[in-house]
Amino acid sequence: MPRQWVPAALLALLAACGGGDSGNGANGAPGESAAPAEEAAVAEEALNIDPAILPEGVTVAMVEEGRDLFNGGGICFTCHTVEATGGPLAPDLTDDAWLNVDGEYSSIVELVKTGVSQPLEHPGAMLPRAGMPLTDAQVEAVAAYTYILSRL
DSSP states (O other): OOOGGHHHHHHHHHTTSSSSSSSSSOOOTTTTOOOHHHHHHHHSOOOOOGGGGSSSOOOOOOOOHHHHTTTTTTTTTTEEEEEEEEOOOOOSSSSSOOOSSSSSSHHHHHHHOOOSSSSSSSSOBBBBGGGSSSHHHHHHHHHHHHHHHHTT
């Protein structure tokens, strides 16, 4: 990355979840973490998804792609943590308490697309698509992973 882009990339990363230190060890580079062994262990863990609990149009492959994006280039882990259990800037995605949407797949897709400008309980606003250049298919994959987290 050219040197002049480093401040802009760091600013985009911080802005994606409201800025500040999320306390999870992210070092400021999208898709990288100060604890790569921990991140790799979470990413490699089998999800054991029953396809019957997936919403219409969602596949196990989408969920797996969503997990990769969540813990990599989608930078979701910087605010929600690698385990998706939340932190000071963003809520836990593994429980059944949904704060800004009803927890249904379509509403999660919409939330990721539009962001959360005024979160109900956390100080970190989420930019649309987490401030990243995610395609609609990538947003749908991240939403599929997020949907399944509270149902495993």
